[in-house]
Amino acid sequence: MHHLKPFQLSNRFSDSIKAVGSAFAKKNRDLISLAYGFPAPETFPISALVQASATALQEEGTSALQYTGGPGRHYLPTWVTERAKLRQIEATPEQVLITNGSMHAIELAIRTLTSEGDQVWIEAPSFFGAVRMIELAGVSIREFPVDQHGLDVDLIEQALLQAINQQKPLPKVLYIIPNYHNPTGVTLSLERRKRLAELAYRYNFFIVEDDAYVDLSFDQAYLPAVYKFAPERTIYVSTFSKIIAPGVRLGWAIGNQEVIQYMGISKSDGATNVLSQEIVANFLQNLDLDQHLGQITTLYQQRCQTMIQAINFHFGSEVSYTIPSGGFFIWLTFPKSIDTKQLQLACLEQGVSFLAGEDFYYQAREHNHVRLCFTFSNEALIKQAIKIIADVYHERRHHLSLLEEVR
Amino acid sequence: MHHLKPFQLSNRFSDSIKAVGSAFAKKNRDLISLAYGFPAPETFPISALVQASATALQEEGTSALQYTGGPGRHYLPTWVTERAKLRQIEATPEQVLITNGSMHAIELAIRTLTSEGDQVWIEAPSFFGAVRMIELAGVSIREFPVDQHGLDVDLIEQALLQAINQQKPLPKVLYIIPNYHNPTGVTLSLERRKRLAELAYRYNFFIVEDDAYVDLSFDQAYLPAVYKFAPERTIYVSTFSKIIAPGVRLGWAIGNQEVIQYMGISKSDGATNVLSQEIVANFLQNLDLDQHLGQITTLYQQRCQTMIQAINFHFGSEVSYTIPSGGFFIWLTFPKSIDTKQLQLACLEQGVSFLAGEDFYYQAREHNHVRLCFTFSNEALIKQAIKIIADVYHERRHHLSLLEEVR
Numbered sequence: 001m002h003h004l005k006p007f008q009l010s011n012r013f014s015d016s017i018k019a020v021g022s023a024f025a026k027k028n029r030d031l032i033s034l035a036y037g038f039p040a041p042e043t044f045p046i047s048a049l050v051q052a053s054a055t056a057l058q059e060e061g062t063s064a065l066q067y068t069g070g071p072g073r074h075y076l077p078t079w080v081t082e083r084a085k086l087r088q089i090e091a092t093p094e095q096v097l098i099t100n101g102s103m104h105a106i107e108l109a110i111r112t113l114t115s116e117g118d119q120v121w122i123e124a125p126s127f128f129g130a131v132r133m134i135e136l137a138g139v140s141i142r143e144f145p146v147d148q149h150g151l152d153v154d155l156i157e158q159a160l161l162q163a164i165n166q167q168k169p170l171p172k173v174l175y176i177i178p179n180y181h182n183p184t185g186v187t188l189s190l191e192r193r194k195r196l197a198e199l200a201y202r203y204n205f206f207i208v209e210d211d212a213y214v215d216l217s218f219d220q221a222y223l224p225a226v227y228k229f230a231p232e233r234t235i236y237v238s239t240f241s242k243i244i245a246p247g248v249r250l251g252w253a254i255g256n257q258e259v260i261q262y263m264g265i266s267k268s269d270g271a272t273n274v275l276s277q278e279i280v281a282n283f284l285q286n287l288d289l290d291q292h293l294g295q296i297t298t299l300y301q302q303r304c305q306t307m308i309q310a311i312n313f314h315f316g317s318e319v320s321y322t323i324p325s326g327g328f329f330i331w332l333t334f335p336k337s338i339d340t341k342q343l344q345l346a347c348l349e350q351g352v353s354f355l356a357g358e359d360f361y362y363q364a365r366e367h368n369h370v371r372l373c374f375t376f377s378n379e380a381l382i383k384q385a386i387k388i389i390a391d392v393y394h395e396r397r398h399h400l401s402l403l404e405e406v407r
Numbered sequence: 408m409h410h411l412k413p414f415q416l417s418n419r420f421s422d423s424i425k426a427v428g429s430a431f432a433k434k435n436r437d438l439i440s441l442a443y444g445f446p447a448p449e450t451f452p453i454s455a456l457v458q459a460s461a462t463a464l465q466e467e468g469t470s471a472l473q474y475t476g477g478p479g480r481h482y483l484p485t486w487v488t489e490r491a492k493l494r495q496i497e498a499t500p501e502q503v504l505i506t507n508g509s510m511h512a513i514e515l516a517i518r519t520l521t522s523e524g525d526q527v528w529i530e531a532p533s534f535f536g537a538v539r540m541i542e543l544a545g546v547s548i549r550e551f552p553v554d555q556h557g558l559d560v561d562l563i564e565q566a567l568l569q570a571i572n573q574q575k576p577l578p579k580v581l582y583i584i585p586n587y588h589n590p591t592g593v594t595l596s597l598e599r600r601k602r603l604a605e606l607a608y609r610y611n612f613f614i615v616e617d618d619a620y621v622d623l624s625f626d627q628a629y630l631p632a633v634y635k636f637a638p639e640r641t642i643y644v645s646t647f648s649k650i651i652a653p654g655v656r657l658g659w660a661i662g663n664q665e666v667i668q669y670m671g672i673s674k675s676d677g678a679t680n681v682l683s684q685e686i687v688a689n690f691l692q693n694l695d696l697d698q699h700l701g702q703i704t705t706l707y708q709q710r711c712q713t714m715i716q717a718i719n720f721h722f723g724s725e726v727s728y729t730i731p732s733g734g735f736f737i738w739l740t741f742p743k744s745i746d747t748k749q750l751q752l753a754c755l756e757q758g759v760s761f762l763a764g765e766d767f768y769y770q771a772r773e774h775n776h777v778r779l780c781f782t783f784s785n786e787a788l789i790k791q792a793i794k795i796i797a798d799v800y801h802e803r804r805h806h807l808s809l810l811e812e813v814r
Contacts, residue, residue: 004639005611009669011522017672038474046468053460053686061453065654067445100507100676107675115418116523116545133675138523204412232411247472249680262416265424268514268540269507273656273680279460 012136032385035353037182037328038376040303043296044245045283052282060278069274072281073098079284080252087214088224089236091254097263098272102212102239102251107133108263109208109235109253110173114139119171121159121205123151125331125360125369127182130175130210135362142171143364148322150188151176153195160203171205178226180213180327183360183371187325190223197229206259207234212251213327215243215293218301221325232256240280242328243293248276297326304330306379307372307386314390328375331357334368334393337401341367346392346400352385419543439792442760444589444735445783447710450703451652452690459689467685476681479688480505486691487659494621495631496643498661504670505679509619509646509658514540515670516615516642516660517580521546526578528566528612530558532738532767532776534589537582537617542769549578550771555729557595558583560602567610578612585633587620587734590767590778594732597630604636613666614641619658620734622650622700625708628732639663647687649735650700655683704733711737713786714779714793721797735782738764741775741800744808748774753799753807759792 056064056072063070077093084091099105114120116138122131124143134141144155156174163170174196178188188196200207209226227234239251250272253263271277307330308323320333334340340356347354357369374382393400467477484500491498506512521527523545529538531550541548551562563581570577581603585595595603607614616633634641646658657679660670678684714737715730727740741747747763754761764776781789800807 004608007520007611007613007640009666010519012518013669013672036474041469041473044468044472046464046472049468049472050461050464053464054457057453057457057460061451061456062448065451065453065456065652066448067443067648067653069654100680103677104675111419111543112417113414129675132672136518136673201411204414206414233414241474245472245682246474246677247476247680247682247685249676249682259416262420265420265539266543268511268536269656270510270653273507273654273683275652275654275656275686276680276683278654279682 012138014135017132017135031348031351031353032377032381032388033353034372034374034377034382034385035355036376037373039242039246040296040299040375043299045287045292048283048287049279052279052286056275056278056282064275064278067270067274069271070278072278073271073274075281075285076250076252076277079281080254084225084236084254086222087211088228089254090231095254095257095260097253097260098277099251099253099267100249100269100272101241101246102210102237103129103133105237105251105253105263106130106175106208106210107137108266109206109237109255109259110134110137110139110175111266112259112262113206113235114172119169120173120175121156121171122175122362123177123181124362124364125183125357125366126175126362127177127210128359131362134175141362143362146181146184146186148186150178150181150186150192151196153192153199156196157199160199170203173206173208174200175208175210176226177210177212179211179223180216180324180329182213182327183329183355183357184322184331185324185327185329186322187223188226193223193226194229197226197234200230200233205233209234209236211236211238213242214238216297216300216328217326218297218304219325227254235259243289243296244280244283248280249273250276250280300328300375303374303379303382307374307382310383310386314386315393318393328373330372330374332370332372334370336368338368338397339400340370342400343370343389343393346396347389350388350392352388354389419545421542424539424542438755438758438760439784439788439795440760441779441781441784441789441792442762443783444780446649446653447703447706447782450706452694452699455690455694456686459686459693463682463685463689471682471685474677474681476678477685479685480678480681482688482692483657483659483684486688487661491632491643491661493629494618495635496661497638502661502664502667504660504667505684506658506660506674507656507676507679508648508653509617509644510536510540512642512644512658512660512670513537513582513615513617514544515673516613516644516662516666517541517544517546517582518673519666519669520613520642521579526576528563528578528581529769530583530588531769531771532590532764532773533582533769534584534617535766538769541582548769550769553588553591553593555593557585557588557593557599558603560599560606563603564606567606577610580613580615581607582615582617583633584617584619586618586630587623587731587736589620589734590736590762590764591729591738592731592734592736593729594630595633600630600633601636604633604641607637607640612640616641616643618643618645620649621645623704623707623735624733625704625711626732634661642666650696650703651687651690655687656680657683657687707735707782710781710786710789714781714789717790717793721793722800725800735780737779737781739777739779741777743775745775745804746807747777749807750777750796750800753803754796757795757799759795761796
């Protein structure tokens, strides 16, 4: 047997990336889960997908199973551009790339728009999956806070001016989640959308606009996408995960055609799963999507209201939050002294899971928030879970304070 | 309207990457194609997949459509380890990562094992898709020639010794295709496999062993994988594309558990398409795979023989090649003076497509080879295509010489 020398893995992996990996390895199926951003499985259109799969394979099998794919692969970009008109996005199918979900689209956009060492600016807090992909691209990350109207654009503008004045590098990309933000649930105001677009042109950076939750509006009210105001400096990203099911693993990017072409060259999976594309294309052609979305959003709004009522009842003024107008999440803010990582562990022992706020920060780790997902568990479980969290909190709140140590 | 400033895309894109992208944009459906490595569509098990899709969705839909996936996602790594025993690979399911095809697995392995600027050594010629992924990882690439017994291991050893003597960096990764090599069709000898494994331990680099074609042996004779001789320094990669269909878009990697975990963290598509995994798992559980593979390889062997007979008949001693014992490809070598890019263009006009050899080199572009795929077109079309190529060649051979210019 050989003496095994130590092998140095890539310097692409930071300590924070390691931590995310190990945290997600722990799972327990008996919990009431408010943790992950899972859609309600009872909304999955199973019988329609059975039909769509059979049709896709029987009618287009020889092409849908080949590398190049069948007609569904060509239908999806057209569907995407039609749908995008609701967000006031005008684009051609050549400006669309179909990807393995929206995180894949974000990864490709970041790798196409940046070189190693470039600046990417993000929201704080933000979606850890996207942040991991940004970090793995070897770029330098800077965070900017989110308030109840979304990303604080004043601070972005100040930082841009300061960078100019100090001759420091400007960002190449700003990554944002404008609608029903993950994790805070807030929506970026129209005025801020326009200002961000203006800044992208003036300071020559791209906005990667992650619009995964756009179709989950409780009141069917849609602001125009940031893309509308900066079509040449925005890569718009969305997904079928929230409107059909995550298992079909398909998302898309819309953008400048040259950038989209380079994103396509960067893909390691050929034309993206063409069987899945054929199934989804068949499904979309035989479905009243608005009716389907109406059912989903009605269910999610009820669950959201139930969660808010339970929070108000059990926590009163002890916590604050912004009422979401769509999406998956409520972001609860506790008093500054509270360490929600400790609360999370104590609640896990009582059979309830959620994510502690600090997992959603890159460096500016705030310790007094939690993210609650209201879409996955039913109303009875939501009520039960919030009561358990509140009981744990009230019982132990004096032991949940942040210790005076560097974490 | 804003004045649009020029935006500098990533420095990850080289000129050669740009060229591949544009070349592949040209397509013509009426050609007899010997160009791409496509399986025969008549081998696609469509009705079995219709059944597998219905079962997967009806019995496991709520989990198979969720992010986490259903039982099929857990079945596949076990299937992979069982199958790998045929190549004398011993591994546990925890050492398996399911990916979006083998090129995705190669990308993840390279990104996990290297930092920007590291050395990756490859075969010349090699599969351009994998080479593109290696290049996009920002590493430094060096090529080593392939002969009729596979990669020339003597030259690898000399280069390693030279690097040590000159205190130059050693490779972190060597990327190889040991069985029915793409594009040359040759198989790496047992003795060279053992020596490569020995070198990997001694000089502490990883072998990325791309075994996409392993199951397509004409005589059901299998050499042990390189992995067998260097399990701690090999990432073994394969795919369902050649044995089921490319459209299911699933492949895998087997390796050291820590490396596999980091490859998993690097993925931007969650658990890989879990619906496709559920379908493939169902399919595999209800299929006699050996019978299915027997049908495929019998067909491919016939087509290969037909192609070889046609080559011998029409070209005689004008070309040379190694008779493949499996896989998809024959690599024809013309006299040194012949520029096959010109031959390719002339044949395209006559309705036959193939790939010119120079597309399979990174820098050491040899101009006198072509890659012919014998699996996609039927025997009649193969005969017709080889005759057309020969007619074009004999008619124009004095005009096909390489011009005395730098290309």
